[in-house]
Amino acid sequence: MNGHNIMTTAIENNIRLLEARKAQVQTKGSEPFNIACEKQSVAGSVSQRACVFCGSRVVLYPICDALHLIHGPIGCASYTWDIRGAVSSGPQLHRMSFSTDLQEKDVIYGGEKKLEKALLELIAHYNPKAAFVYATCIVGLIGDDMDAVCRRVSAKTGIDVIPVQSEGFAGSKKDGYSAACHALDTLVGTGDTSTIGPLSINILGDFNIGGETWVIKDYYERMGLEVVSTITGDGRVDDIRKAHGASLNVVQCSGSMKGLARMMKEKYGTPFMHVSYFGIEDMSRALYEVADHFGDKDLLKRAQDMVRDEVMRIMPELRKIRQDLQGKKAAIYTGGAFKAFSLVRSLRTLGVKTTIAGSQTGNPTDYKQLAELCDDGTVILDDTNPLELAKFIQETDTDLLIGGVKERPIAYKLGVAFCDHNHERKDCLAGFEGMLNFAREVHGSLCSPVWKFSPFRQKHKETTEKQDIFKPKATYIPTNVVRPGETSGGGGETKFATLTIGATEVAK
Amino acid sequence: MSLLRHTKGGEVHERQSLTVxxxxxxxxxxxxxAALGINKCLPHSHxxxxxxxxxxxxxxxxxxxxxxxxxxxxxxGSSVFGGQANLLTAIENMFTLYKPDVIAVHTTCLxxxxxDDIPQITENAIDKGIVPEGKFVIHANTPSYVGAHPTGFANMTKAMVDYFAKSTREDKVARRVNIIPGYVEPADMAEIKRLAKLMGLDPIMFPDTSGVLDxxxxxxxxxxxxxxxxxxxLVAAGDAQQTLALGPVCSGPAAKALYAKCKVPQTTMGLPIGLAATDKMIMAMRSLNGGFVPEEIKYERGRLLDLMTDMHQYFYGKTVALWGDPDQLVGLSELLMSVDMLPKYVVTGTPGKKFLKRMGDVLGDKVHESFVRQGPCADMYLMHQWIKNEPVDLLMGNTYGKYIARDDDIPYVRHGFPILDRVGHQYFSTVGYKGAIRVLEQILNVLMDRQDRDSPEETFELTM
Structure with a gap:
């Protein structure tokens, strides 16, 4: 019995899917690949997706010298107060929570006055470089003219006050990205670009979670490129104003910043390219492609040297980690599909096989590419829900789930390891050092001794031995115990470190 | 400007149109x-x-x-034409795929x-036959621009009464007591049930998230x-002898509704945080069990009292800043006052009629030494400004106090909702006599750690 048959059976027989969701789940290799996606979530499905506001908020949030005011009832501000580890090297204004906290009477009489007062008060107090005002569901309904208020306040205060049309119901998280891009577009083109040289880029679509933008920026600068702006990780209003002066937009993340890159191409003729910074392959390719774009031999040479140095630096430990992880199986569920590609490759570098790959917001091209990248038998999912996810994880006997906050407890309840590759990641996972951090994180969770107590693991040990389609190639040895041979150096001979028990030294 | 340095002291600026x-x-x-505290219930956000x-x-x-x-x-589309079609589809899908016994719909500002008229949509759903036999759809109206999260909890709890409670007999069932625990942790709900059972009662607790979220x-x-x-x-709650509503904001409305609907007498009291408030709850239970308090409970009470007396010198005169939900704040303040600590600053964004009066009662003659604020602009920023002007010895509240704790280097005990950065609240209750021991232990730990950290070597003590 080969892999994909088992998987097909899993989907068709063992897992109940909502009729309307069936087209959004496919198994690689089982049929002509034609997944349905970019659909509105089925009502009543416990979707892991968020809304337009959420999309705008996460994308603009890292601009740390701007004011971010949320116009609506309190919830939208509460839930997005400092939730994303987007690190700033300077101002921390973005980590405060500002809300007009609309009350019933505002819903009846309108919230424009309140919004204007709030803005004037905040701008006077914090003197920000610009202000973003986020519309929430209710603003769209009660008909507040946010644009007019923003214009008035802008005129009074002399700073850019930018409305973000992010009413929650007006589409999906992706539409929120687009609203954010429109907001950014009003800033781009307003700064002086006279000092910017030809070998210059903007870094788009990295949000400096765990300092990732810094790592990437450092690589480009070491290559000899000038980084004009980082949008939006560790972002600054004045840098964004002059972003149009850069010669190239390097865009990461499938959904969020593509819109801005397109607008800039149209308006200023700035070309753009897509890259990913996760994993050795994708990171190296990003640097090479950027160097290629400029057609500059020195750039390329420096990129090659840097890649060689960086890879050599991390390889010894990666190899060690790979020994432990070889043959393990992982499920990936990300926000955008682009990240999923990199994760499949990164996991492959670590000897880990991808059994399930999905995203909240992928498009047909994304999924096609994802399927091409994955092995036969991999389940591809669009906009999944906890029940599906849990069932597929169990059906495929997956060891690790990579996802975000809502996926974490699902994994843990199943007794499956977890790695947060979303807002709650604490370490830099981008670039070469990021790959090492990622490997350590995956290793730390997968090889934790806690799983050996888990009922799911214990059950599976007995029943999956025979028909396991992804049978481990190497025996798993946790690194946190002393290994045979390690202290004696005598190849293969079982000899443990000296143990001290009480006052007696015992050599085993 | 660092994150933590955004708040300055000086004149406290009054705001009307802005929450920070x-x-x-x-x-x-x-x-x-609250809805997660119903067995086999799938909450639904409309x-x-x-x-x-x-x-x-x-x-x-x-x-x-x-x-x-x-x-x-x-x-x-739904925001123009209404959400009926979406809700009907959702109800059908959820019953088909997730098979809950109850779907608990709450509304949103949108x-x-x-x-949208939820009961009318639900009726449609029943008419169309998409609500399976023996399954239920209940609802609560929870507009985000009215009240705050405790209000939503209270509304959904009241919905449980409105939809299910039934009076089926003339006389009430002796010793069956409804306990509405308020917006507390699963561990707290389990502890209150344990005490009620020790008191020889047959408690129906709703909502009850113990065994769900822990x-x-x-x-x-x-x-x-x-x-x-x-x-x-929930149906049987209508025949109970008595309802104990813990926390007027979160539990009062359901208790009153149950009285109106099924004539179950109700007592609304504070959350059983600290010795005096737990005494009150135990006394209320005692009036239902024929008048006894088991040794085990007396023993627990004695141990709490023992801790309070043993360590009272460490609490003496300490000032505290508190923030969170009204019912919790009143309970915590009472506990603090009982060991001679002063709730100097208290803020809650949650409205609720009698909060200020209740705080006044708890503070007694110390009322003039405290700043208590409630409402839309009663926020962490205001509290931080107060603290900048005159610091306190201890912070108690949810996770959002960590910025202040760091900025002003103040000992800090996490309490309330949400706690996003520590564990323990799921497992260890802070209500009842045992819970009070835990709260006092947490307070002592941070105060004593601070004393150890700050004392010069010559007065650094081994025994405290």
Whole structure:
């Protein structure tokens, strides 16, 4: 019995899917690949997706010298107060929570006055470089003219006050990205670009979670490129104003910043390219492609040297980690599909096989590419829900789930390891050092001794031995115990470190 | 300018149109939490997808548990034509796929403003035959622009009464007591049930999130963990001898509704935080059990009192800043006052009629030494300004106090909702006599750690 048959059976027989969701789940290799996606979530499905506001908020949030005011009832501000580890090297204004906290009477009489007062008060107090005002569901309904208020306040205060049309119901998280891009577009083109040289880029679509933008920026600068702006990780209003002066937009993340890159191409003729910074392959390719774009031999040479140095630096430990992880199986569920590609490759570098790959917001091209990248038998999912996810994880006997906050407890309840590759990641996972951090994180969770107590693991040990389609190639040895041979150096001979028990030294 | 240096002292600036760093969140998350306290219930958010996602994320971060809920996934279309079609589809899909016994719908600012009539939509659903036999759809109106998360909790709890409680007999069932625990942790609900059972009572607790949001690792993804009040119990609540409503804001409305509907007498009291408040709850239970208090409870009370007396010198005169939900704040303040600590600053963003009066009662003659603020602009920023002008010895409240704790280097005990950065609240209750021991222990730990850290070597003490 080969892999994909088992998987097909899993989907068709063992897992109940909502009729309307069936087209959004496919198994690689089982049929002509034609997944349905970019659909509105089925009502009543416990979707892991968020809304337009959420999309705008996460994308603009890292601009740390701007004011971010949320116009609506309190919830939208509460839930997005400092939730994303987007690190700033300077101002921390973005980590405060500002809300007009609309009350019933505002819903009846309108919230424009309140919004204007709030803005004037905040701008006077914090003197920000610009202000973003986020519309929430209710603003769209009660008909507040946010644009007019923003214009008035802008005129009074002399700073850019930018409305973000992010009413929650007006589409999906992706539409929120687009609203954010429109907001950014009003800033781009307003700064002086006279000092910017030809070998210059903007870094788009990295949000400096765990300092990732810094790592990437450092690589480009070491290559000899000038980084004009980082949008939006560790972002600054004045840098964004002059972003149009850069010669190239390097865009990461499938959904969020593509819109801005397109607008800039149209308006200023700035070309753009897509890259990913996760994993050795994708990171190296990003640097090479950027160097290629400029057609500059020195750039390329420096990129090659840097890649060689960086890879050599991390390889010894990666190899060690790979020994432990070889043959393990992982499920990936990300926000955008682009990240999923990199994760499949990164996991492959670590000897880990991808059994399930999905995203909240992928498009047909994304999924096609994802399927091409994955092995036969991999389940591809669009906009999944906890029940599906849990069932597929169990059906495929997956060891690790990579996802975000809502996926974490699902994994843990199943007794499956977890790695947060979303807002709650604490370490830099981008670039070469990021790959090492990622490997350590995956290793730390997968090889934790806690799983050996888990009922799911214990059950599976007995029943999956025979028909396991992804049978481990190497025996798993946790690194946190002393290994045979390690202290004696005598190849293969079982000899443990000296143990001290009480006052007696015992050599085993 | 660093994150922590945004707040300056000096004149406290009055705001009317702006909340900075809120000490509250919106109604629906409270309704979702309450609904999870019904056995085999799937909460449902009738609004945009983001609401549901945020609430589930917040609950997951606080409890480190999956929090299941559906959403009507509103679109531009539904916001123009109403959300009926979405809700009907959702109800059908959820019963088909997730098989809950109950779907508990709460509204959002969006669906409230559109004016969706949930009972009417539910009736449609029943007429169309998409609500299976023996299954239920209940609802609570929880507009985000009214009240705050405790209000949403209260509304959903009241809905449980409105939809299920039934008076089936003339006389009430002796010793059956309804306990409405308020917006407390699963561990607290379990502790209150334990005390009620020790008191010889037959408690029906609703909502009851113990066994739901503190469930064990079983290796299986349980859509519906074993805990939660059952429908049968909610029906039977109508025949109970008495209702004990703990916390007027969160539990009062349901208790009153139950009295109006089924004539179950009710007593509304504070949360049993600290010795005096627990005494009150035990006395109320004693009036229902024929007048006894078991040795075990007396023993627990004695141990709490013992701790209070043993360590009272460490508490003496310490000032505290508190923030959170009204019912919690009153209870904590009373506990603090009982060991000679002063709740110097108290803020809550949650409205609720009698909060200021209740605080006044608790503070007694110290009322003039305290700053208490409630309402839209009663936020963490205001509290921080107060602290800048005159610091306190201790902070007590949810996770959002960590900025102040760091900026002003103040000992800090996490309490309330949400706690996103520590564990323990899921497992150890802070109500009842035992719970008070835990709260005092937490307070002592941080105060003594601080004393150890700050004392010069010559006065650095081994024995404290």
């Amino acid at each position: 760093n809120p000490a509250k969140t919106c109604q629906p998350v409270g309704a979702m939490y 609004g945009s997808q983001g609401c549901c996602s945020y609430h589930r994320s917040t609950l997951s971060r606080h409890y480190k548990e999956p929090a299941m809920a559906g959403t009507s996934s509103f679109t531009e 669906s409230e403003t559109i004016g 469930a064990p690792q079983t290796g299986v993804h349980e859509m519906y963990p074993a805990g939660g009040v059952t429908i049968d119990e």
